[in-house]
Amino acid sequence: MKFDIKEEDMIIKPYKQEGPIYIREQKGFFQKIRRYLGWILMFVFIAIPWIPYKDQQAVLLDVASQQFRIFGQTFLPHDFMILAWVFMAGAFGLFFVTNWLGRVWCGYTCPQTIWMLMFTWVEHRIEGTRNQRIKLDKSDWSTKKAVRKVAKHAVWLVISVFTATSFMAYFVPAKTLYIEMFTLEWSGLVSFWVFLFAFCTYGNAGFLREKMCTVACPYSRFQSVMFDKDTLVVAYDALRGENRGRRKRKSDHKAQGLGDCVDCNLCVEVCPAGIDIRNGLQYECINCGLCIDACDDTMGKFGYAKGLIKYTSENQDAGKKSSPFRLKLLGYASLFVAILVTMTIWAFNRTPIEASVIRDRNALYRVNYEGLVENPYTLSVINKTQQAMQYNVSFSGIDNAHLTTPEKIEIQAGKMLLIPVTIATDGYGLKGKRTPITFTISADEDSSISITKESYFYKN
Template identity: 75%
Template sequence: MLIFIAIPWIPYKGHQAVLLDVASQKFSLFGLTLLPQDFMILAMLFMTGAFALFFVTNWLGRVWCGYTCPQTIWMLMFTWVEQKIEGSRNQRIKMDKAPWSATKVQKKVIKHAAWLLISLITSMSFMAYFIPAKSLYMSLFTLEMSGIVSFWVFLFAFCTYGNAGFLREKMCTVACPYSRFQSVMFDKDTLVVTYDQQRGETRGARKRKADPKALGLGDCVDCNLCVEVCPAGIDIRNGLQYECINCGLCIDACDSTMEKFNYPKGLIKYASEKQMDGETTNPFRLKLLGYGGLTALFILAMVVWTAMRTPIEASVIRDRNALYRVNFEGLVENPYTLSIINKTQQPLNYTIGISGIDGAVLQVAESILIEAGKMKRVPVTVVADGYGLKSKVTSIRFHIQALEDASIGITKESKFYRD
């Protein structure tokens, strides 16, 4: 939660380090500005994330769901607030069944106020990734927030409040598609939350100093804590279920009970199906290596593509009305429009030169200022002596160079026509 809130506030070279400016169609990531032309980098980023998720799932099960999924984190956060204000699970059930009183109303109001505050902070933090954080919060405190921004802020706050406060595990068990296809990525070597049935059964209540073997019982004391702490509300003792998110809360609860009875820990633990059968987990299985290899491949491709990316983009468009014209001096003129995109985060001045035709003159301003992340169309005209050209169509090159940085430049080729 703290990382999620802090990232939009990180400065980098005078700008917000991470800003996904959808309105201007540019993403800024620590000095790297991605425009619609850089969609391939974003596509590879998403593909890398997908294969990394498959790799981790095949290796460690649904640890993404249990440890880093926003739904789980906010759900546990809301549950923690609820416990601090209304008490344990049994106390909450008892209070809900009790008639309304001043104490009950007070606790309910405080709880929902805390939930709404967390939801608002969450929503504002999320919107700060798309709108500069300083101006966003300033508009909130001065009550000058626009209608469209207010709509999205309160919509996301309402969704957070509803998901984490009321829907909770239903989002994981009913709405989330990941739980449905996780079995495709699992195998007998995948580490999952597992109940040691051979050791735990037959389960049953007993006194702390009682000998379970004399009573014909296993180590499970049937305290039901593993069910009570489970965010998905399942009983892990019934075997692996698709609702299990591998959060390990049942492991912590069971270990605390085992400690109280002086039993060995690990009645519920992370283990693979092979380990439970007394075999050894294979870390070099084909599926895991395949997912890992594809993840590494996409990371490498993304790094190479980013390294090859130029901070300038340009295209040459010929005048559609006339291929050429002859001026009063008998010289041939070809009009062009250069579209230049400054993909850096600083405004830059560019010069334009030509090559390919001896004696040709380029009619254009000495320098063109283009703001950061902006595109500018620059009309230019190339004038040459048609009698000095051997062919009716001659290749010509436009050289676009930044004055402030010699490493920022690009060359584009086009054609020059004469009669």
């Protein structure tokens, strides 16, 4: 097939026209998936802080007290290694999905995309369709225009404040946060963070919009490194679509030398990034599938086969078979699984108690009035559970020795306690000047909660 392409059509155009992007609302298969998934993710985001667990908030990242409670597990600052594992697992999981399905994270699950399209949905309901919004912005200021603009921004601000408050509920107990909000008793620190996050949401989703994806977000810049010839991307079938041009529905476009693209421009009007997918693969494309739904809708009206714009890969376009067992994809999957296994093993071996043995370096031992050799120790014990626990201390390694400890050892949830203990024995029964011993700290309520720490007993 010969294409009649004019010289001016070969000039590389910018990814979008200057000025604001007016997104046309579009219905369709991929839009339905994205919208339902977005509502589910927003519901989960809002609901998590309200989930109770053993009369407490199930997920609470209490920065002030340096305790991070997640469904009965309390993580302290020295447990932050798990945070590194989570970030690494998330990174390799994202790399795996990107190599397999392209930028579906950006198009379907990225918070910026979800909130941007939610703000657009509000804008559509208040100011009207795309053409009505363009006309409204070009018109002179009037009472009608002012009312609609104020109403839109008011709804945006409400959504932004509610989003920021929901986010703060992960760091401040949700019930306390909302009670203090309605009674106007927020502290200065809480108010600062809520309004900062609200301002960021309002600015990013309401004004910056696609610029966050095309300019600020680094992911769009390096995601192509993870692509290969089998990665699914949104692509326009130029062989089938060109030469593009307008025509009547019942006309024979083949006889007119036209391809299936009717040049309706809907694929551009529905794109959140404002790009023309017919210009080829562009880093601004977020793989949201809105242009696919718009094009399929148009193809259906003209009686043409759907799929002029579709999810495809370079190999599929060339008629080759895509292999799921490619090295890069398997490598990302293997690293992702390996990190998850490591995290599971670490979590399984993690005990809800932490302890260390501290010795007085100035006095390794002393002889008491009974002639027995004494060694003083200080046990630093951290209760990593979410309730107060009582503990007992025992030791092994020396026969006929006496251990002196406080009568009652009770540690509050997430707190550390320094416990002074002393071991006394007859030094003549020991071989050598240093004898290895083992302390065991266990919970009275649950014997499975215990930890052992090794140290030494010294004599002259």
